[in-house]
Amino acid sequence: MLTPSSDPRHLSLHLYGHPSADPQQVADLFGAHFGQTLHTDSDLAIFLINPAAGVDQETIEKWRALDDFQIPRMVLVTNIQDQSADFDDAVLLAKKVFDEVVTPYLVLHGDDGLPIALIDLVALEIIDYSTNPPTNRQCDEEHRVLVEEFRSEYLSHIEIMDKGSFETGLLFPAIPIWPERNLGIDIVQSYIDLLKN
Numbered sequence: 001m002l003t004p005s006s007d008p009r010h011l012s013l014h015l016y017g018h019p020s021a022d023p024q025q026v027a028d029l030f031g032a033h034f035g036q037t038l039h040t041d042s043d044l045a046i047f048l049i050n051p052a053a054g055v056d057q058e059t060i061e062k063w064r065a066l067d068d069f070q071i072p073r074m075v076l077v078t079n080i081q082d083q084s085a086d087f088d089d090a091v092l093l094a095k096k097v098f099d100e101v102v103t104p105y106l107v108l109h110g111d112d113g114l115p116i117a118l119i120d121l122v123a124l125e126i127i128d129y130s131t132n133p134p135t136n137r138q139c140d141e142e143h144r145v146l147v148e149e150f151r152s153e154y155l156s157h158i159e160i161m162d163k164g165s166f167e168t169g170l171l172f173p174a175i176p177i178w179p180e181r182n183l184g185i186d187i188v189q190s191y192i193d194l195l196k197n
Contacts (some may be wrong), residue, residue: 002131011043011044011115011154011192011195011196012033012039012041012042012043012044013030013032013033013042013043013044013046014032014033014034014035014039014042014044014045014046014058015027015030015033015034015046015047015048015194016034016038016045016046016047016048016062016063017030017043017047017048017049017050017055017059018048018053018054018055018056018059019055020050020052020079021048021049021050021053021078021079022048022050022078022079023048023168025179026046026048026076026078026097027178028036029179029185030046030189030192032044032046032190036058038062038065040065040066040069040071042071043071043072043152043195044071044072044073044074044153044191044192044195045062045063045071045072045073045074045082046073046074046075046076046077047059047062047063047064047073047074047075047076047094047098048066048076048077048078048093048172049075049076049077049078049090049093050077050078050079050083050085051077051079051080051082051085051086051090051093052079052084053178054128055093055094055097055098056094060097060098061100063099067099069090070168070169070170071169072166072167072169072195073169073172074167074172074173074174074175074188075090075091075094075098075101075172075173075174075175076175076176076177076188077090077091077174077175077176077177078173078174078177078178078183080107080115080177080183081115081176081178081180081181082113083113086153087106087107090174091103091174093176097102098172099172100157100172101172101173101174102154102158102171102172102173102174103121103150103154103161103173103174104120104121104122104154104173104175104187105118105119105120105121105127105175105176105184105187106118106119106121106147106150107119107176108126108143110116110130115129115176115178115179115183116128116129116130116183117129117130117183118176118183118184118187119139119143119147119160121147121150121151121155122142122151122154122155123156124138124139124144124147124151125138125139126138126143127186127187129178129182129183134186158171166191166194167194167195173191175187175188175191176195
């Protein structure tokens with residue numbers, strides 16, 4: 001399993017979410033603190049959603065309480081390997097109960113229905129996590145057509161944002177993760193690394 005990169009600047013990361021979203025496992029992975037107390041001095045607040053379970057009211061209230069502090073926030077969607085869970089549904093829910101989250105990556109499933117890759121909506125590349133290490137390749141035409149609407153929406157959203165909007169707490173990415181397969185873990189770490197500069 002991947003581990004977070006060595007941290008030249010210690011960041012204060014706090015994680016929130018219902019127990020069904022495996023918060024302690026994710027907190028341990030990124031060196032974040034998980035607990036019931038809201039921290040308004042975090043470098044990053046990470047909110048977890050298990051699509052099969054939804055979002056509890058306490059987690060929603062914590063998100064809203066941070067609105068006044070412009071703390072960088074991101075949403076991680078867990079349990080995406082559960083066939084009854086859907087990343088797109090989780091994103092729609094996050095937009096409804098949190099804020100206007102963005103999806104820089106979409107999930108690509110294998111023949112068995114399990115997630116195997118992410119599609120980068122900017123570069124139109126597939127990051128294949130079925131290989132070790134993950135491999136990148138360009139999307140084929142079929143995938144380009146499938147993600148066209150999502151890509152247009154994402155590019156329109158980030159076009160109106162300033163560079164550094166994530167770091168200043170104005171842009172909220174939603175990232176699918178499957179820790180046991182390392183899927184999405186490197187993406188989350190790349191956002192955390194932006195805060196070290």
